Amino acid sequence: MHLLVVSVVVIGLTTIIVPVQSTSSEHPLDENETATLWSNDPDTCPEGIQTGDGVGSETAAIRELANCTDLTFKRPPSTAARWSVHDFEELEPGDGNTSVHPPNATLTDSVVIADAHASLFAAHPSTTVHREPDDSPLYIAPTGTVRGLVDYRVRPLENESVDVDPDSGASLRHEVSEVRLLLGGDVLTVTNGSQTPVLAYETNETGRTNLTIEADIRVRLAQGSPATGGTDSDSETTVDEVTVSESIPVRVYGPTVEQFTARYPNGDTGIALYQRQPWHGYSLRGDGDARVRGVWRYYTARDTGWDELVHSRSDGSERVRSDARPVFVHAYPSEIGPRAEPVRDGPTILDVWGTESESPAIELPENVTVDVVEQPYTQSYGLALRTDERTLEGVHVQGIVRGVNTTVTIPDDERVRPLRESELSVELENQSASGATLRIELTDATTGDPISLTDTQGADPVAVPADGERRTGYITVNGERVETNPDGTATVQVREPGSYSVRYHPGSWLSHDPAYVGSTASVSWHPLLTVAGWVAFLDEVVWWSIPFVTALYGGIRIGKFLKYDEYQYK
Known part of the structure; x- marks a missing residue:
């Protein structure tokens, strides 16, 4: 195996063996790629780490970073599959006297056959999606490859269950006669005679099912007498046969997208996309680079169930360190809600539909350190957006399983x-x-027909929104919500003078046919703008001035009465 143990780091009483890829040109991963694989290993960040590449090299920097934390990916990487394919070549089954199996394998014993099993080593492309606590389904591609290990041991001829003449020159022949790959109850692939089968498959199925590797193991008794010039193939009798299997729950990933499209009056395009399975992102195909990213980010980690292998023999068993360890891709929610890119000039997200889910942080392995959300988040399955891309040809949907x-x-x-x-x-x-009374009228700008906000659902089935929720359009007057009657009009009583802003908030074009864009209007009112207002104002002025006029007149009269005439008394 092309692995070297380059360092042993002791932390307390724990010994950590860090696997690093050798410099062999045969390995498909370089050292930088290999350093990103081990998210399920303890992070060790010793001071003064030394590497053979020199402290300042890029390889050394990435390796040191990988020792201190877990490196993640923006999209499903290919490194997990490439590593697993290469490592699988190092997996060696036992001989007829030894059965090699992972510790958690389901073993089957029979008359002559013992410790028989069929174990799934790896299925690629695939992604384990950590959606919420206790919910981490494995999604597999509709076209991929499964690798497995089938092994057993054969009890010696002295077994009492086999009637053999010791002078007959008999011997036992054993083999894996057939290996099958099943999805649900359907056989996808069949291969013959391999204990390390590589099973390529292709399916049109989608959704939840079981992936099963199944193998037939057969032992034959061959009898022949060398004294008569015969061979042990002169006569063969099947003395034992077993079928072993392992099944894992999977979900076949095949994004089926429902699309709803609208055209805005200014030429913008509205797009709504809906699918039940998790999605990685959407790219708008046109002259620009507009895209929408989902909530998922990725890391790679080995399957710890293959860290050791058990060698079972008739006189006992022992555990040995495995030379072959499969690596898988894992997805986790890292951001709350989809986001559009470029940030300033990208598409506008109009609406998001999804399921509110708890953070899966508590279910991630202890040694996995990634930026998983700590609070509830939305698993989105529907998205509506608006783009000004004029040459838009389509939408490229990127899946959470590599290549799908x-x-x-x-x-x-x-x-x-x-x-x-x-x-x-x-x-x-x-x-x-x-x-005053404000009379508001809402009409179709082209036809002049009134727009009623009391019945927004047409008979067109396309008008049903992707998530089944219907939103009614409405009008606001200075923020206060009102609705029009069937004639498209509404009246609002106002008491305070000032300016009144009226805005039409249309319902989603997904749930309305015909659908409209918003519009605004404004009006000002003040009592002094009317004759009645001026009369009332003058009336108020008169009534408020009477006390002042009376006081003024009284003051003048009293002043004249008390006035001193100096000429009269000279």
Whole structure:
């Protein structure tokens, strides 16, 4: 095996063996890639770490970083599969006297056959998705490869269950006669005679099922007499046969995307995408580089069930360090909610549908240190966005399983729902000194037909939103929500003078047909803008001035009465 134990780091009483890839050119991973594989290993960050590449080299820097923390990926990496494929070549089954198996293998004993098993080594491409506590399904690609180990041992001829003449020159022949790969109850692949089968498969199935490796092991008794010139193949009798298997629950990953498209009056495109399975991201195919990233990020970790192998013999068993350890890709939620890129000039996310889920942080292995969300997050399965991309041809859907992607095309204009312009008007009615009535009218800017907000669901089945939720459009007057009647009008009583801003908030184009874009209008009201207001104002002025006029007149009269005439008394 192309692994070297380069360091043993002692922390307290714990000994940690750090595997690092050798410099052999036969290995498909370089040292930087190998350093990223071991997220399930303890992180050891000793001071003054030394490497053969020199302290300042890029390889040394990445290796040192990998020793101190776990490195993660923006997309599902290929390193896990490439490592597992190469390591699988180092997996050697036992001979007829020894059965080699992982410690957790399910063993089967029979008359002559003992410690028989079939164990799944690796299935790639695949991703284990840590969605929430106690929910980490394994998603596999619809086209991939499964590797396994089938082994057993044969009891000696002295076994009392086998009737053999000791002078007959008989011997036992044993073999793995057939290995099958099943998905659910369907056989995908069959191979003959291999104890380390490599089973390529392809399926059109999707959803939850079981992946099973199944093997037939057979022992034959061959009898022949060398004295008569015969061989042990002259006569063969099957004396024992067993079928062994291992099944794991999987979900076949095949993103099936439902698409809803709309066209805004200014030429922008509205797109809604809906799928039940987790998704990595969406890329808008056009002249730009607009894209939307989901919540998932990735790390790679070995399957610790293959760290050791058990060698079982008739006189006992022993555990040895395994030379072959499969590595798998794991996905975890790292961000809350999808986000559009580029941040400033990218598409606008209009709505997100999904399931509120608890953080899976508590279920991750103790030695895995990644930036998993600590609070509840949304597993999104529906997304609506708006883009100004004028040459948009389609949307490339990137899956959470490596290599499993799909592309949906933008339909022609006949299948695109148009978004219409709306016209919002507001007028003052029934003004008085104490208040006024605002009459609001909402109409289709093209046809002049009223837009009613009391019945927003048309008969077109495409109008049903992806998540089944219906949102009604509404109008606000200075933030206060109102709805129009079937004639497309609404009235609002106002008492305070000032400016009133009216805004139409249309419902989602996913749930409305016809669908509209928003519009605004404004109006100002003050009592002094009306004749009645001026009369009321003058009336108030008169009433408020009477006391002051009376006081003024009284003051003048008293002043004249008390005035001193100096000429009269000269």
